Amino acid sequence: MSKADKTKGYIIEKTASIFNTKGYAGTSLNDLTEVTGLTKGSIYGNFKNKDDVAVEAFKYNLQLMNQLFTSEKAKEESCRGKLLIYTKILCDSSGSKLPIGGCPILNTAVESDDTHPVLKELAKKALLNWKNDFVGILNAGIQAGEFSSDLNTEQIAITILALIEGAIMINKLTDNNNHIRLIMQSLRDYINQI
Amino acid sequence: MSKADKTKGYIIEKTASIFNTKGYAGTSLNDLTEVTGLTKGSIYGNFKNKDDVAVEAFKYNLQLMNQLFTSEKAKEESCRGKLLIYTKILCDSSGSKLPIGGCPILNTAVESDDTHPVLKELAKKALLNWKNDFVGILNAGIQAGEFSSDLNTEQIAITILALIEGAIMINKLTDNNNHIRLIMQSLRDYINQI
Amino acid sequence: MSKADKTKGYIIEKTASIFNTKGYAGTSLNDLTEVTGLTKGSIYGNFKNKDDVAVEAFKYNLQLMNQLFTSEKAKEESCRGKLLIYTKILCDSSGSKLPIGGCPILNTAVESDDTHPVLKELAKKALLNWKNDFVGILNAGIQAGEFSSDLNTEQIAITILALIEGAIMINKLTDNNNHIRLIMQSLRDYINQI
């Protein structure tokens, strides 16, 4: 790894949480220099512009979140278990295991849908990938005989996703862990009844 | 109504959709003058500052959304019918009947939770009011014998809310009406099975 | 007195102390409306512009100060007594009997000498009048045999004035009454030795 790559990685790591907390418009280059301890020139030496950093930061946050889910899912053998993992992660820690600032897809979706097409596209792809991941698990479950074969996998997948994202939003807004726990209980019931 | 009140109302009406689309940080005073055709001085003559406009714009958007729900609910007699209304509104028009920019609670929640305490508080209250509205409908349904008396009304209410907000977010992000329709189908099933 | 004259007088009275405290550039029209309880339109109905108010306010402050000196001087019969009056006034109350904000001549001189020719001219005239008043007292004293006839009245008059203005400035700046008392003691000695 070249020095440039190392610095680039360092900048992304350090700035990812700010973008995920303050949003793209709310994050200034001064924020970036403060949190990295680097100069503006250094950031512009490694990235084309603020957009470029934001995009990489989004990817980093997404990867962080995906790694969390992937590693937890790996511990489960059954497909239902893999689905239930999400309720456990979000319920136990009330979302605190997510990247700082919460779900990057949710954050980016809401801020950037009308203002930042590149980020919007990334978030959209991430969301659809997530949905497809659920579809994959459901199909595997059908194959394995865990689930009945006449499921509407698309509908179930997108419903789970909506519940999760809605729960994360409500949890951040209300600062009350009970809400996310109740929703996750509903999700658990939903998954168990599939 | 004084001229000041009229201008104030005019400014709020005109700017509400910008704040709901671009967010607080993403909306500039130039945006506000452009969309209203007024000068900065005029805006500052009617509002204390940008914050003040944003707060009123949020209230306006919220009221717009609440009026939509309230008027549709009034057409339904049964409590279940009142709950199902949301699936119809969001499904039929794919959210296009919402204020321009989407659900102001969702938008404000995501942008302002870490940056704008006043707006966050307003969004939080609006969300809890909405939840309590659901709880009220559920209790009325229990009273009327529509629903079984051993429901966890809090859980059901917050779950419906999470599904709705999640659906709105997904709909805006993916520009694909199928997703919200599927989620609303799940919500319909959920409500009908109560 | 017409209503216009009454309102004009009211505005001057109320605003004089702000101009004398914050200075011309530091006083805004909002300050003027706040302290008078009137509207901007009302102020512009009675004065041509901010300058006009400032000029009248200066004259008012000046008159206030002159009245204080004149009435005190009237109580003294001897010319030396009339001169000593100033030391008493400034020493006893440490300047608190002056118009709010201090000596308007001093304030206007320092702020407006390079920026506001009209006010500067007014302050200059007031200062020279004051000096001439001293000269007059000194001449009367010579006539009355109180003072020797070979006094340099111009020099004495302007020296007294410099001591007084210097004392007022030092008093305001240091918030320490001892300084003005010591200077007034020196002035008393100076006058008594004439």
Add this chain to the structure above:
Amino acid sequence: MSKADKTKGYIIEKTASIFNTKGYAGTSLNDLTEVTGLTKGSIYGNFKNKDDVAVEAFKYNLQLMNQLFTSEKAKEESCRGKLLIYTKILCDSSGSKLPIGGCPILNTAVESDDTHPVLKELAKKALLNWKNDFVGILNAGIQAGEFSSDLNTEQIAITILALIEGAIMINKLTDNNNHIRLIMQSLRDYINQI
């Protein structure tokens, strides 16, 4: 000396006289960019804000004045001579050797006493330092046998100061050198009679 330090110094040098003539409130950032030929961004890159420039400009003007006095005093051997220096400086050039705009202590005292606490404090300290300098000279003179030992050094020091500041104010206001000459003649007499 870094480039930043050089630019900072350049800005201070160039802007000091504006602040000393127009005052803090009367000096705008446009004034500062015009006189320096720099951009606003450049000024804000070197100073925290306008306040910061004003404070440094005051210090610079003060230093300029103090250097003038110090270098002239150094040429005198006797303590009386050191005191008389001030009459010479102010009398000969009628104040034209002072920083452009006049005595920064006087200017700042009058403008900032009610509006700018930081500048007021700086001016206050400068004035007391000056007074203490006079006290020091007087004590040295007593030690050296030049002056009688029963002097009220505080009173003499503050009286000299008041005369000087009063003279500077009168000179600027009246544009008539005779006045300052007469006052300085009185000061000379006063010092010689100590």
Add this chain to the structure above:
DNA sequence: TATGAATGAGTCTTCATTCAT
């Protein structure tokens, strides 16, 4: 005469970006 809403040039300040070193 008094009101108060509107103006637009002005205020101070921060922004993302560039470039010589």
Add this chain to the structure above:
DNA sequence: CATGAATGAAGACTCATTCAT
């Protein structure tokens, strides 16, 4: 590759002034 000084457009906000009512 990194620095840090400079840019100038844009940011939010205040100003003195005007004018229809």
